[in-house]
Structures are given as structure tokens and as C-alpha cells.
Amino acid sequence: MAKISLPENSKFVKGDYYKSENNNNVKKIKIYRWNPDTKSNPKIDTFEINLDQCGQMVLDALILIKDQVDPTLTFRRSCREGVCGSCAMNIDGNNTLACQKNIKEIKGDISIFPLTHQPVIKDLVVDLSHAFKQLSFIEPWLQNNIGKPTKAEQKQTVNERSKIDGLWECILCFSCTTSCVSYWWNGEKYLGPAALLQASRWVNDSRDQERKKRLKYIEKNSNIHNCHSIMNCSNSCPKGLNPAKAIADLKKQIATNL
Ligand code: SF4
Numbered sequence: 001m002a003k004i005s006l007p008e009n010s011k012f013v014k015g016d017y018y019k020s021e022n023n024n025n026v027k028k029i030k031i032y033r034w035n036p037d038t039k040s041n042p043k044i045d046t047f048e049i050n051l052d053q054c055g056q057m058v059l060d061a062l063i064l065i066k067d068q069v070d071p072t073l074t075f076r077r078s079c080r081e082g083v084c085g086s087c088a089m090n091i092d093g094n095n096t097l098a099c100q101k102n103i104k105e106i107k108g109d110i111s112i113f114p115l116t117h118q119p120v121i122k123d124l125v126v127d128l129s130h131a132f133k134q135l136s137f138i139e140p141w142l143q144n145n146i147g148k149p150t151k152a153e154q155k156q157t158v159n160e161r162s163k164i165d166g167l168w169e170c171i172l173c174f175s176c177t178t179s180c181v182s183y184w185w186n187g188e189k190y191l192g193p194a195a196l197l198q199a200s201r202w203v204n205d206s207r208d209q210e211r212k213k214r215l216k217y218i219e220k221n222s223n224i225h226n227c228h229s230i231m232n233c234s235n236s237c238p239k240g241l242n243p244a245k246a247i248a249d250l251k252k253q254i255a256t257n258l
């Protein structure tokens with residue numbers, strides 16, 4: 001029988017319970033806590049919050065807890081508008097954006113964990129350096145008139161422009177990549193859904209002159225065939241994008257157009 005051994009300090013210990021002074025309209029929020037400075041095990045703290053004093057979104061609840069209950073609670077956020085991608089975390093079992101997840105959508109207690117299968121820096125903050133390094137491999141910028149800067153407008157037809165719809169909207173929150181089972185096991189080599197959707201964004205841009213070079217790179221170096229269309233990526237994307245479709249499209253272009 002297979003034996004699983006857990007890394008040091010990975011076993012949960014009993015968390016703290018923070019009771020609300022008000023008993024009306026109370027919601028329990030259970031939050032993963034881990035502080036590398038104390039060298040203690042992770043725990044799940046439970047915070048009761050009064051929904052009458054809180055904004056609508058899960059991020060509002062986290063901000064309220066940080067402001068009024070525990071200032072050491074650590075999480076990333078910036079825009080509060082679903083634009084920066086920094087508040088991605090696992091809420092109620094799905095990777096998503098805390099600023100876009102309405103508290104009312106969640107029945108019962110709310111469980112909040114860091115993005116799945118990533119090294120935790122502290123509490124809900126994970127280290128995405130590897131994912132961003134992988135993004136850099138696909139050279140996510142327009143490559144046109146290389147070495148010859150031009151001030152001329154780079155025009156596209158309506159049809160050409162429509163080919164990057166569903167791709168340019170990506171905000172690089174990595175909810176998709178970190179919910180991909182293939183990425184969990186092969187993330188050292190497989191670039192994952194977010195980087196590949198970004199690759200597709202440039203491959204399909206009519207203004208880019210390096211389409212073939214990009215496709216060759218993806219074919220040789222991205223381990224794109226680690227995508228088995230499990231669809232966790234598309235199901236988790238808080239912007240409603242479809243990385244699995246973008247990956248399938250890249251596979252098709254590699255097979256037919258190289
Ligand atoms: S495709 Fe969606 S889930 Fe993936 S990084 Fe972009 S916005 Fe986030």
C-alpha cells in the first residue's frame with residue numbers, strides 16, 4: 001500500500017476562534033493561517049463577522065477582519081475590481097478572485113485557502129515566481145518591426161481583432177494554472193494554462209510577426225501535451241475565459257500550420 005509522508009509542519013493544529021459581539025446576521029469565515037516566522041504548524045482560524053457591517057465581497061470580509069480583528073492576517077489585493085489579479089485564492093473549494101466572489105453566493109461557512117499546490121509565503125500569499133518565470137518564456141509582448149521602431153498605427157481589421165477576444169482579457173491571476181491537476185504534477189516542465197493562453201494571445205495577433213517562432217517554441221518546450229482537457233482551468237477562471245480551448249487551438253495550429 002502506498003505510504004504518504006507529509007513535509008515537516010504540514011499537519012494542521014487547532015486554530016483560534018474569534019467570536020462576533022453581535023449575534024445577528026453572522027457568518028463564519030475559516031481561514032488558513034501559517035506564519036513562517038513562528039515555525040509553527042498551519043491552522044485554520046475561524047472568524048465570526050457581522051454581515052451588516054461588511055461589504056458584499058469575500059475581499060471585504062478579509063479587509064474587515066484585518067482592520068478590526070487580526071492585523072496580522074496576510075493576503076494580496078490591490079484594485080478590488082477584478083483587474084489586477086492579485087487577490088486570487090481558494091474560496092469554498094475553487095480558485096477565484098476574492099474581490100469578485102460575493103459572500104451571498106456561498107451557503108454556510110466560508111473556507112479560504114491559498115491558491116492550490118503553490119509554496120505558501122504566509123497565510124493566503126503564495127510564491128508565484130515559478131509561474132511568472134514560465135510566462136516570460138513565451139515572450140508576452142508584441143514582436144513587430146523588430147529593431148525598427150515605428151510611430152505608425154498598427155491597424156487590424158475587425159475580423160483580425162476578434163481573433164484575440166477571449167485571450168487579451170486575461171489578468172494573470174493564475175487561478176487556472178494552480179487548479180490544473182497536470183500542472184500540480186508536472187509544473188516544473190509544463191507551462192500551464194495561464195502561460196499558454198497568453199501564448200495563444202500573441203500567436204493569434206495579426207500584428208505579431210513571430211507566429212511561427214512562437215509555435216515552434218511551444219511545440220518543443222512547453223510540454224503542451226500535458227494538457228488532458230480536464231477543464232479545471234476553464235471552470236475556475238474568474239474572467240470567464242477558456243484556457244483549455246486556447247490550448248486545444250495551439251495544438252491544432254502546431255499540427256496543421258507549422
Ligand atoms: S486565464 Fe483566467 S484564470 Fe487564468 S490567469 Fe487568465 S484570468 Fe486568471
Ligand code: FES
Nearest residue numbers: 078080085087099
Ligand atoms: S484586488 Fe485586483 S483582482 Fe481582486
